[in-house]
Amino acid sequence: MRISEAIRCTWTPQYSNEMLHQPLKSFKPYILRTFSTSISRKYPSPMATASTQNDEAVSTQHKSTQIVPKPIQVAKRLEKFKTTIFTQMSMLAIKHGAINLGQGFPNFDGPDFVKEAAIQSIKEGKNQYARGYGVPDLNSAVAARFKKDSGLEVDPEKEVTVTSGCTEAIAATMLGLINPGDEVILFAPFYDSYEATLSMAGAKIKGITLRPPDFSLPIDELKSAVSKNTRAILLNTPHNPTGKMFTRDELNVIASLCIENDVLVFADEVYDKLAFEMEHISIASLPGMYERTVTMNSLGKTFSLTGWKIGWAIAPPHLTWGVRQAHSYLTFATSTPMQYASATALRTPDSYYEELKRDYSAKKAILVEGLKEAGFTVYPSSGTYFVVVDHTPFGLDNDIAFCEYLIKEVGVVAIPTSVFYLNPEEGKNIVRFTFCKDEDTLRSAVQRMKEKLSKK
Ligand SMILES: Cc1ncc(COP(=O)(O)O)c(C=O)c1O
Numbered sequence: 001m002r003i004s005e006a007i008r009c010t011w012t013p014q015y016s017n018e019m020l021h022q023p024l025k026s027f028k029p030y031i032l033r034t035f036s037t038s039i040s041r042k043y044p045s046p047m048a049t050a051s052t053q054n055d056e057a058v059s060t061q062h063k064s065t066q067i068v069p070k071p072i073q074v075a076k077r078l079e080k081f082k083t084t085i086f087t088q089m090s091m092l093a094i095k096h097g098a099i100n101l102g103q104g105f106p107n108f109d110g111p112d113f114v115k116e117a118a119i120q121s122i123k124e125g126k127n128q129y130a131r132g133y134g135v136p137d138l139n140s141a142v143a144a145r146f147k148k149d150s151g152l153e154v155d156p157e158k159e160v161t162v163t164s165g166c167t168e169a170i171a172a173t174m175l176g177l178i179n180p181g182d183e184v185i186l187f188a189p190f191y192d193s194y195e196a197t198l199s200m201a202g203a204k205i206k207g208i209t210l211r212p213p214d215f216s217l218p219i220d221e222l223k224s225a226v227s228k229n230t231r232a233i234l235l236n237t238p239h240n241p242t243g244k245m246f247t248r249d250e251l252n253v254i255a256s257l258c259i260e261n262d263v264l265v266f267a268d269e270v271y272d273k274l275a276f277e278m279e280h281i282s283i284a285s286l287p288g289m290y291e292r293t294v295t296m297n298s299l300g301k302t303f304s305l306t307g308w309k310i311g312w313a314i315a316p317p318h319l320t321w322g323v324r325q326a327h328s329y330l331t332f333a334t335s336t337p338m339q340y341a342s343a344t345a346l347r348t349p350d351s352y353y354e355e356l357k358r359d360y361s362a363k364k365a366i367l368v369e370g371l372k373e374a375g376f377t378v379y380p381s382s383g384t385y386f387v388v389v390d391h392t393p394f395g396l397d398n399d400i401a402f403c404e405y406l407i408k409e410v411g412v413v414a415i416p417t418s419v420f421y422l423n424p425e426e427g428k429n430i431v432r433f434t435f436c437k438d439e440d441t442l443r444s445a446v447q448r449m450k451e452k453l454s455k456k
Pocket of ligand 1 (some may be wrong): 104166167191236270297298299306309310311
């Protein structure tokens, strides 16, 4: 075995089990320890060499042939990103037995009819590579649902690309349509993959901050930020983490600026079916916008199947071309049986979505009322399964300190939002809770907070 293979064999299990769940800063000594103890018996380790470099016992012949790998290596474009906050908080939750209202995945299962469709597809042998841009049945189902929801008729073969979750739709869109140096506008706070993916694409990011209490669009700031140099605006409605939904008036402002300056819109609409207080509007449906918009979505949130990672991007052919080019070399195709089952899911009657919203409205009421009774200032949330609150009544320095306190002393997990801002200071008073949990779990979490949190 070559040294590089030995390193890989010894490292990989440790990497996946432990390192992925720790902040990057803490990786280094860990790897060095692992490396030196596990490899040294078989191969002269660089660490051993380093620590014994004055030791006469180390032969000079060995030293000259040593390869000294750097323990952690990452490309500059990803250097600043740490382990995602969701992973960190979920691990802390397990350690302290805390109730996880942090990461946005349901603690209940998706509908049987969709799971049965997946099992059926597997049994029928739909198990080999799918067509790169999606199995025809799913492309058609996506196009049909989009027509019903937005009124837009799209060609399932030329304008729909099936991806591995919305995360891959986002990555394929950025990598397929953004050139290094292109300016892209983001609304902060933002879903964490946007900044990392834009960074991979080499984009120049301009942030516009949405501020509490209503997180409305700062129109003048946007007007002065958009110019002929702007390549795209990244829009997420309903919005994670705030639950804000962009109004028709706000979307009209964005649309007219985009048309005037020839700017693209990348619209992340994964929470479109979780719109409680107002109607969801796809910006692609506004006049003149379809030809400059990529609409991205996925199955996970609406069907409580976040682990399936089936998503899609809808765009006119001239933009779809770029998205598909990137998609072809990122994943090429996504899971075949899950795609067939997803087509079945998307053909579900409207009653499914109505019931989903009824269920989530009840959950939301439990959480929001409970948070208010516990003493938080709760900001209004119109969509998604998140609410954000001001934690400052409890006297902790910032959102991260508050979340750590909440996990360790109260036994509940929330997500600090400073990580969703270009300038973390802007999020230091705000934390996010999710209500995609069963009602008992929500009640227990609320009870803990009411009992153990005290205002300072
Ligand atoms: C705004 C937003 N976009 C995209 C995603 C990722 O979606 P998927 O799981 O389909 O990749 C999430 C998941 O939390 C999200 O909140």
